[in-house]
Amino acid sequence: MINTMGAGITFHILGSSSQGNCALLETPHCRVLIDIGFPAKRLNELLEPTGRKLSDIDAVFITHEHSDHISGLAGLARHPKVQVFANRETARAAQIRLKFRPAWQFFETGSTFKFRDVEVCTFAIPHDATDPVGFVFSVTVGEAKPRRLAWCTDLGYVPELVRERIRGADVLVLESNYDPDMLDRDHKRPWALKPWALVELRCARAPAHHGKPGLAAGIPRALVARMQRCAIGTRHVRLVWAKRPTVGN
Ligand SMILES: [Zn+2]
Numbered sequence: 316m317i318n319t320m321g322a323g324i325t326f327h328i329l330g331s332s333s334q335g336n337c338a339l340l341e342t343p344h345c346r347v348l349i350d351i352g353f354p355a356k357r358l359n360e361l362l363e364p365t366g367r368k369l370s371d372i373d374a375v376f377i378t379h380e381h382s383d384h385i386s387g388l389a390g391l392a393r394h395p396k397v398q399v400f401a402n403r404e405t406a407r408a409a410q411i412r413l414k415f416r417p418a419w420q421f422f423e424t425g426s427t428f429k430f431r432d433v434e435v436c437t438f439a440i441p442h443d444a445t446d447p448v449g450f451v452f453s454v455t456v457g458e459a460k461p462r463r464l465a466w467c468t469d470l471g472y473v474p475e476l477v478r479e480r481i482r483g484a485d486v487l488v489l490e491s492n493y494d495p496d497m498l499d500r501d502h503k504r505p506w507a508l509k510p511w512a513l514v515e516l517r518c519a520r521a522p523a524h525h526g527k528p529g530l531a532a533g534i535p536r537a538l539v540a541r542m543q544r545c546a547i548g549t550r551h552v553r554l555v556w557a558k559r560p561t562v563g564n
Contacts, residue, residue, distance in 0.1 A: 320485055322456035326464055328488070329353070329361040336384050336468055338488070339365055342454045344432040345373045349450065349466050352383045355390025369394060374420075374430055377401040378468055379444035380408035391417050400430070402437070404446035424448050432456070438480045442469040451480055464488070 319325050322343075329337040335352030339362065346367060353361060359369055369390065375397060378384055391397050392415040399417040401409065402424045410416065422428055424446055427436045436451040449467035456462075465484035467477060481487055 320454075320462045320464065322454070322459040322462055324454050324456065324462050325365075326486055327365050329358070331468070331488075333383055335386065337361070337387065338466070339367065339372075340433070340452055340464060341365075341367075342432050343456055345430065346371055347430070347433065347452075348372055348375045349452075350378055350384040350468070351375050351387035351391075352385065353387050355387060355393070358387050358390065372397055374398040374400060376435065376450055377405055377409065378440075378449065378466070379442060379447035380405050381444055381469070382412075384468070385409050385412075388413060388417055389415075391415075398430075400435070402446050402448060405444070405448075408445050434461075436480060438476055440467055440470055440477055441474060444469075449477060449480065451484060 324343075325339075325341045327339045327341075329339060329348075330353060331338075335357070336350045337352050337358065338349045340347050340349060351358070355369055362368055362371075372394070375388075375391070377388075377399065388399065388409060389412075391399065395418060397418060398420045399406075400420045400422060403421050406419050406421060410419075422435075422437055424437055424439050427434060429435070432454055434453040434455075436453065437448045438451075440447050440449045447469065449465070449470075452464045452466070453461045454463075463484045464486045465481040466488045467481065468488070470477070470489065
């Protein structure tokens, strides 16, 4: 799917499932991938509708080391100039599976840094990986107000820190691994988190969503409104829903 964020910024979800996760963010000054969960050949096929190729990519931002988020790193052996941003623990876990060394750029989880015209905010998310992160990418073009894209995948639940970080995003990509039965049985989780969980579950079950990860159209308007109210506190969020139905990966 393609999202125009205005001010010459576009965002494309290339894939979001247990088969692979990857998105392309294009700004006036760079083209970056968020996760790279597809082999190079498949990635080039997925990029084709965008008019881009792997050789056009400037950088990759890695959320965590699970293979559906990094399997394309091997293909970067042919593209040594692509900078790969990750925290050290994630890079270490990924490097073990690689026969070459990508152009790693390390960041501290929780830090904010700049890559060309993109400000990248990183924050910890709950997931069973070594040091998983979410990102908020913020781009300011000329006098236009900053455009913000929040990216959180594989969330087990939505802690306060994540809510804080994603608040006010123009585009929000959330992906979660809820097990509905587990949620129903869960009496320990603070009740305040349940609206999120329930909304997410119901979104995931929306018929139009099946087989079409990343499509916001299948999400009932009332649910989006409810999610915005309970979690984000703004009416100006476009929600891009990405859902993987399996649990625990
Ligand atoms: Zn994962």
